[in-house]
Amino acid sequence: MYPQFVIEAIYFGIILIVIAFIVVFYVLTRRGGREVEADGGHVKKAGMERGERNWILFLFSVALIGNILFLSPILPSARYTFYEAKPAMTITIHMKNYSFHFPETPIVIPAKTPVEFVVISEDLVYGFGVFRKDGSMVFQMQVVPKPYVNRIVWVFDEPGAYDVRSTEYSGPQHPWMFVRDAIVVEGGKS
Amino acid sequence: MNENERKILVLRFVVVALIFFALAGIEGILMRLRILNLLTDLFDERHFYSMMTAHPFVGIYGWAYMAVMGAFYFLVPYVMKRDVYSKRAAYASFWLMITGLAIIWTTTFATHYAPLYTLYWPIPVAVELAGWNPAAIFSFGMGVALVLASVLVFFFNMFATIFLPARAEMDGGEKAGAGYVFKELMLTAFNLDKLWAKVKGVPHYTARVFNYPVFVVAVFRGCVDTTLNAFVIGGVGVLLALFGASYLFVGSSPSHSLIDPLVYKNVFWWGLDLIADGNVLIFTAGTWYLLVPLLLNRQLYGEPVVRTVILADLVVSLLVWNHHMLADTPQPLALQIQGQIFTWGELITMGLTMFAVLATIWRARPVKYSAPLKFVLASITGYAVGGLAGIIQANYASNRFFHNTQWVIGIHGHIQLLVGLSLTIFAAIYALFPLLTGKALSERLADAHLLLMGVGGVVMGLAMGLAGTQGMLRRTLYPMGLGIYGPYMSVALIGALMMAAGFAVFLVNVVRAVGLGALVKLFLPHK
Numbered sequence: 001m002y003p004q005f006v007i008e009a010i011y012f013g014i015i016l017i018v019i020a021f022i023v024v025f026y027v028l029t030r031r032g033g034r035e036v037e038a039d040g041g042h043v044k045k046a047g048m049e050r051g052e053r054n055w056i057l058f059l060f061s062v063a064l065i066g067n068i069l070f071l072s073p074i075l076p077s078a079r080y081t082f083y084e085a086k087p088a089m090t091i092t093i094h095m096k097n098y099s100f101h102f103p104e105t106p107i108v109i110p111a112k113t114p115v116e117f118v119v120i121s122e123d124l125v126y127g128f129g130v131f132r133k134d135g136s137m138v139f140q141m142q143v144v145p146k147p148y149v150n151r152i153v154w155v156f157d158e159p160g161a162y163d164v165r166s167t168e169y170s171g172p173q174h175p176w177m178f179v180r181d182a183i184v185v186e187g188g189k190s
Numbered sequence: 191m192n193e194n195e196r197k198i199l200v201l202r203f204v205v206v207a208l209i210f211f212a213l214a215g216i217e218g219i220l221m222r223l224r225i226l227n228l229l230t231d232l233f234d235e236r237h238f239y240s241m242m243t244a245h246p247f248v249g250i251y252g253w254a255y256m257a258v259m260g261a262f263y264f265l266v267p268y269v270m271k272r273d274v275y276s277k278r279a280a281y282a283s284f285w286l287m288i289t290g291l292a293i294i295w296t297t298t299f300a301t302h303y304a305p306l307y308t309l310y311w312p313i314p315v316a317v318e319l320a321g322w323n324p325a326a327i328f329s330f331g332m333g334v335a336l337v338l339a340s341v342l343v344f345f346f347n348m349f350a351t352i353f354l355p356a357r358a359e360m361d362g363g364e365k366a367g368a369g370y371v372f373k374e375l376m377l378t379a380f381n382l383d384k385l386w387a388k389v390k391g392v393p394h395y396t397a398r399v400f401n402y403p404v405f406v407v408a409v410f411r412g413c414v415d416t417t418l419n420a421f422v423i424g425g426v427g428v429l430l431a432l433f434g435a436s437y438l439f440v441g442s443s444p445s446h447s448l449i450d451p452l453v454y455k456n457v458f459w460w461g462l463d464l465i466a467d468g469n470v471l472i473f474t475a476g477t478w479y480l481l482v483p484l485l486l487n488r489q490l491y492g493e494p495v496v497r498t499v500i501l502a503d504l505v506v507s508l509l510v511w512n513h514h515m516l517a518d519t520p521q522p523l524a525l526q527i528q529g530q531i532f533t534w535g536e537l538i539t540m541g542l543t544m545f546a547v548l549a550t551i552w553r554a555r556p557v558k559y560s561a562p563l564k565f566v567l568a569s570i571t572g573y574a575v576g577g578l579a580g581i582i583q584a585n586y587a588s589n590r591f592f593h594n595t596q597w598v599i600g601i602h603g604h605i606q607l608l609v610g611l612s613l614t615i616f617a618a619i620y621a622l623f624p625l626l627t628g629k630a631l632s633e634r635l636a637d638a639h640l641l642l643m644g645v646g647g648v649v650m651g652l653a654m655g656l657a658g659t660q661g662m663l664r665r666t667l668y669p670m671g672l673g674i675y676g677p678y679m680s681v682a683l684i685g686a687l688m689m690a691a692g693f694a695v696f697l698v699n700v701v702r703a704v705g706l707g708a709l710v711k712l713f714l715p716h717k
Contacts, residue, residue: 004592008659011579022570055542056542059542070530077588124320139591140517141517149520171321
């Protein structure tokens with residue numbers, strides 16, 4: 001399963017809990033509750049204050065765990081950037097006047113090999129995104145124009161053809177910046 | 191300005207805001223149809239993108255800002271028992287905003303100028319490549335500058351309303367200037383007075399922020415973000431106007447390379463993000479902090495903590511822009527990781543805000559839910575659903591496949607704005623309506639409005655988000671066919687139509703209560 005689908009499933013699980021919580025909260029708060037003081041209900045009880053402290057602790061823990069997980073090698077993008085950064089080959093692509101200029105068509109890449117894509121824009125901001133044939137995204141990056149050089153290292157596990165699309169709006173010609181079967185990955189498991 | 195004049199001012203702001211909301215909604219539905227590759231004969235790609243350029247300006251500034259400005263012009267003096275500092279400035283902000291937006295809208299509609307709200311350099315000035323009309327660049331830039339000038343006038347009016355009378359009292363009526371307001375703002379917004387007292391060793395010093403109601407604290411701390419935002423985005427407007435003027439009057443423009451595209455993008459996102467992560471969240475929190483205790487006749491839970499949370503929100507909001515730059519590989523990696531870590535800070539600040547509001551409601555059991563309270567609860571749900579999606583996409587690793595997809599704008603952006611922010615604004619409208627008009631709105635119609643808009647917003651946002659994980663990009667038409675994204679976009683259209691129906695119910699409710707004539711009379715000169 002693609003990593004974005006796993007994240008999506010976790011997210012939907014969490015928001016289902018959130019929505020259910022709000023519904024239960026609504027139902028419970030409509031019913032009777034404990035007596036509160038006449039000063040507006042600001043009762044200084046250790047229970048609620050402890051609850052607030054616990055909530056802060058919980059939020060900090062979630063933030064800490066979230067950061068650790070997203071910076072760990074679990075997701076391929078972090079793995080290739082932070083942990084396995086040595087590319088075996090480099091492919092340089094130029095972008096100009098709403099067109100991709102590839103070194104060859106299609107670009108042939110061996111599977112399971114770290115490949116560095118170097119993308120240079122001669123004029124505008126573009127995007128460089130690689131997509132599977134089912135439309136799902138493998139990876140992308142923004143293409144900031146010269147003098148900047150945009151680089152990303154990726155390892156393709158699955159052989160087959162991949163499409164390339166500009167992932168950033170650069171003018172009304174943007175939707176046509178799509179190249180079918182621009183990359184072919186060979187070898188590896190089928 | 192007497193109370194009646196303030197009421198008229200506020201109602202004018204709100205009615206115009208609702209007109210802009212309707213306009214943004216119509217644009218949204220038209221764009222949804224065009225994404226489905228319908229109406230292709232009616233508008234081509236250029237027209238579509240020009241509409242997409244105007245849409246966020248109309249939605250954010252026309253709807254959200256106008257409504258917030260109107261509400262604050264009433265609520266801040268009401269809470270502080272003071273008059274608005276300047277009536278003239280209040281109306282200046284009103285007309286500057288309408289004029290600026292009218293220029294932006296007309297320019298994009300008439301010339302199909304379409305740099306989008308992102309305005310990534312050098313796209314907005316790429317006359318030869320993108321085929322822009324130089325007059326459109328000038329006019330659009332002026333429109334943006336006017337909109338942000340309106341924002342600046344409004345916030346200086348707010349700061350003066352909040353801080354100036356205190357000086358007048360302190361100095362026996364001595365006239366205080368802008369410098370005094372700025373000093374007071376900086377000292378109070380960032381708790382610098384407390385810091386200074388600590389340095390000086392003053393015992394038992396109470397920070398000045400405690401002199402102000404928590405709602406007002408949220409207003410001026412949020413205004414710090416928005417003022418900075420206005421300088422940055424207004425500055426971009428002036429820059430575009432200068433380039434446009436150069437094309438028009440000299441026949442060429444300065445070299446685009448005068449502006450570094452990456453530095454520009456950093457400055458732009460730093461400024462723009464202050465709306466999303468500073469202004470929207472802090473103003474929303476402030477509105478909840480005001481409405482919920484008022485509606486329940488209860489004190490806000492954990493008020494001292496809440497003031498600190500607002501300060502934390504302000505500081506965090508100044509440091510999160512890098513989550514928009516996670517896909518920019520020339521951006522230093524350290525900055526990207528910093529952006530990721532600080533964005534998680536928003537989970538903490540927003541989580542604490544929600545906790546304080548929910549705890550206040552919980553303590554008021556049994557609660558009789560009025561329309562505004564139901565809208566607040568729904569808006570909390572919207573922020574939770576949209577905010578969590580935002581936290582997920584704002585990580586270096588996940589951004590590789592979420593950046594610029596429908597996930598970002600659907601499940602995060604639109605749910606946050608339409609279910610979170612808009613329902614908060616409607617909560618304020620429902621709460622203020624009887625105060626401003628002396629008439630009551632139907633609770634049953636309000637329930638229908640909430641159900642249609644809340645569920646419609648979530649349906650639309652989730653459908654867009656699901657398309658995003660399938661790889662569908664935002665800001666992209668698929669002229670060669672939508673493929674697997676098609677069904678998701680059809681469901682998103684149903685959600686959008688539900689929201690439109692909800693808004694129609696709201697309009698019926700208002701017209702039933704006050705009549706169309708009263709709304710028209712509002713804009714006639716008053717004695």
